[in-house]
Amino acid sequence: NAGVTQTPKFQVLKTGQSMTLQCAQDMNHEYMSWYRQDPGMGLRLIHYSVGAGITDQGEVPNGYNVSRSTTEDFPLRLLSAAPSQTSVYFCASNTLNTEAFFGQGTRLTVV
Amino acid sequence: TQLLEQSPQFLSIQEGENLTVYCNSSSVFSSLQWYRQEPGEGPVLLVTVVTGGEVKKLKRLTFQFGDARKDSSLHITAAQPGDTGLYLCAGAAGANNLFFGTGTRLTVIP
Numbered sequence: 001n002a003g004v005t006q007t008p009k010f011q012v013l014k015t016g017q018s019m020t021l022q023c024a025q026d027m028n029h030e031y032m033s034w035y036r037q038d039p040g041m042g043l044r045l046i047h048y049s050v051g052a053g054i055t056d057q058g059e060v061p062n063g064y065n066v067s068r069s070t071t072e073d074f075p076l077r078l079l080s081a082a083p084s085q086t087s088v089y090f091c092a093s094n095t096l097n098t099e100a101f102f103g104q105g106t107r108l109t110v111v
Numbered sequence: 112t113q114l115l116e117q118s119p120q121f122l123s124i125q126e127g128e129n130l131t132v133y134c135n136s137s138s139v140f141s142s143l144q145w146y147r148q149e150p151g152e153g154p155v156l157l158v159t160v161v162t163g164g165e166v167k168k169l170k171r172l173t174f175q176f177g178d179a180r181k182d183s184s185l186h187i188t189a190a191q192p193g194d195t196g197l198y199l200c201a202g203a204a205g206a207n208n209l210f211f212g213t214g215t216r217l218t219v220i221p
Contacts (some may be wrong), residue, residue, distance in 0.1 A: 003152075031208050042117070042199055042214030043154075050208075090153050097142060097203035102153025 002026050006091050006103035013081040013110045015046030021033075021076040021106050031094050032074040033058070034066065036087040037105075043090065049074055051095075081110045112129045114138075115202055115212035124220040127189050130186050132215045134200035135182045143176055148197040189217045 002078075010040045027034065030051045035058075037044040045058030049068040063085060065077040078085060088107050094100040115136045124130055134143070142161045158167050160176035160183060162168035167174045171194075173186040187194055200212040 016198075033208070035211070040121075040216060042197075043211040045211070048112075048208065052192055071194065077127065090151070094209070095210060097205070099156045100154075100201070100209055105151075 002092055003079060004091055004101050004103040006089075006106050008106060011108050013078070013108065015081060015083060015110060017081050018083065019078050020097060021078075021089055021091075021108075023074045023076065023103060024072050024092075025074075025093040025101070026072065027101065028071060029091060029093035029095055030071070031096060032068065033092045033100070034064070034074070034076045035092065036060065036085075036088050036091045037090060046076065046089075078108075080110075083110045086110045115200055117198075117212040117215045119215060120213065121216050121218075123220065124190055126192060126219055126221050130187050130190060130217070132185045132187075132198055132217070133182065134184070134212050135149060136202060137181065138202065138204065139180050141180070141205065143180070143184055143203070144201045144209070145183070146176055146199040146201065148199060152197075154199055161172055188216075190217075192219045192221050195219050197214075 011100050033048040034046040047066040049055045055066050079095045086109050088105050090105050091103045092100040118133045118168045144159045148154040158174045163178045163180045165176045171188045175184050198215045201209045
């Protein structure tokens with residue numbers, strides 16, 4: 001029972017590089033979300049999707065793109081990495097207003 | 112934006128003490144969830160409260176949903192080192208899905 005799978009677990013980027021954080025879920029959830037968590041802080045919503053082909057911005061969307069071509073996958077793209085994007089990124093999936101299942105997180109450092 | 116403020120932000124107590132964490136908002140939620148996050152892991156659901164005034168118990172943890180469904184509290188009795196972690200509340204508000212609170216980081220000292 002995989003749940004929500006995020007890859008990679010760790011990543012170091014140079015300023016200006018681009019990369020994609022992968023997220024996949026096998027629970028047929030319609031909602032998927034990306035959050036960032038800075039040291040000692042709670043979760044801030046970056047982007048979310050209410051179903052395949054539909055995405056929307058959250059609280060802190062600048063510098064990130066998402067797409068949802070299938071129910072299972074919700075990749076997060078960093079277009080041009082900046083040191084301010086150093087954070088731990090969590091992907092989550094759920095059915096509307098029910099328990100959110102989280103991945104293990106991706107720890108990203110931008111130097 | 113439906114802001115959920117948690118207090119206190121940080122809490123450090125001795126093993127055996129009692130504590131209460133608060134989650135407050137000016138918005139009404141259809142339900143409210145509490146999560147615990149341990150270092151290096153994603154948050155994991157502890158409980159969901161749905162009805163205004165509802166109280167749920169999970170061993171030494173007691174969760175209460177405010178009558179007006181705008182706030183919630185988490186009370187831990189006789190805290191143990193295993194209770195250490197980040198506690199997050201999350202409010203459900205219709206089609207906008209879940210809004211997470213700012214978090215309370217609890218440290219229980221043996």
